[in-house]
Amino acid sequence: MRRRPTRELLDTDSGTPSEVASSLRDLRWFNRWFGGISTSLRLIETVAPGATRLSVLEVAAGDGFVPRALQKRLPQIDLQVTLLDRAQSHLNGNNSIRSLVADALALPFRDSTFDVVSSSLFVHHLHPDQVVLFAREALRVCRIAVLINDLVRHRIHLAFAYAGVPLYRSRITRHDAPASVRQAYTVREMRDLLEKAGLGRVEIHSQYFFRMGAVVWKEQVSAP
Numbered sequence: 001m002r003r004r005p006t007r008e009l010l011d012t013d014s015g016t017p018s019e020v021a022s023s024l025r026d027l028r029w030f031n032r033w034f035g036g037i038s039t040s041l042r043l044i045e046t047v048a049p050g051a052t053r054l055s056v057l058e059v060a061a062g063d064g065f066v067p068r069a070l071q072k073r074l075p076q077i078d079l080q081v082t083l084l085d086r087a088q089s090h091l092n093g094n095n096s097i098r099s100l101v102a103d104a105l106a107l108p109f110r111d112s113t114f115d116v117v118s119s120s121l122f123v124h125h126l127h128p129d130q131v132v133l134f135a136r137e138a139l140r141v142c143r144i145a146v147l148i149n150d151l152v153r154h155r156i157h158l159a160f161a162y163a164g165v166p167l168y169r170s171r172i173t174r175h176d177a178p179a180s181v182r183q184a185y186t187v188r189e190m191r192d193l194l195e196k197a198g199l200g201r202v203e204i205h206s207q208y209f210f211r212m213g214a215v216v217w218k219e220q221v222s223a224p
Contacts, residue, residue: 001155003189006179009172011125013087020089022170026177027121028065035211036120036149037069042205043147043213044070044077047116053078057114057141059104059134060122062090064097066149067118082114105133109141118147124184128193131185135197139218145200148214151184157210158182187212 009015010023031037048054054077058067061083071079083099084107085091091099102108104122117138123131138146151157161178168174185193187204194202194216203215 001153001158003153003185004182005127006183008125008176008179010176013089015170015172017089019170019172023172023176024063024065024090026168026170026173027062031066031069031120035208036066037073039149039207039211039213040066040070040118040120040147041073042207043118043149043215044074044079044116046203046213046215047145047147047217048077051077053080054116055080055082055114057082057084057107057109057117059084059107059117059119059138060125061085061099064091064099066120068097105130105137107137107141111140112143113141115142115144116147117142118149120149121151121180123148123150123190124180131190131193132197135194135216136199139197139199139216142218145218146214146216148190148194148212148216150190150212150214151180152206152210152212153181153184153186154210157184160210181210190214 013020056079058081062085064083067081081097083091083097084102088101126134135146158178158181161181165174191202191204200219201217205213207213
């Protein structure tokens, strides 16, 4: 199954505020029941075993559902989360968490500002050269690793995306869910792109229901 880049409606807010809000609720449903939270949980536990405090920049965060769920599931870690998204309308309702509107490919932070930079269901929106650019930019502003939680492209996954159409709350989701699967990367493709960034060791795990969890470790430069 070849990758088919497709412009998703939520990317351009092509809907009413009510439709956008309903689509974000659909995303929460996907993340709760189809591997989103569990994948991000494994990624955090991989890069921070035994940690009691961790600063996280969540890129393309939307309403922040995934990092807020992690804060509840990891009470032993003080997760200090900053949400970043391209649209204020996606971030609304996050008064309890620091948030800002910015470009994920030109992060407005100094080098090594956060322990980790994380994203969920974001990288499949990017063209291959943008994946490399994002990985390099995210590695620049992190101290430990970049965490990528995303879909895996597969014919069976696409069939499930279409089968779920009657359950989706928003017409945006009815368009975007199959489109997301069509333009998602395979594990091999993702590994090749992240290794092309050339800035750290890459680990990728296959997760529940056609999800992948990727860790790009930041190389530690030894003092002379």
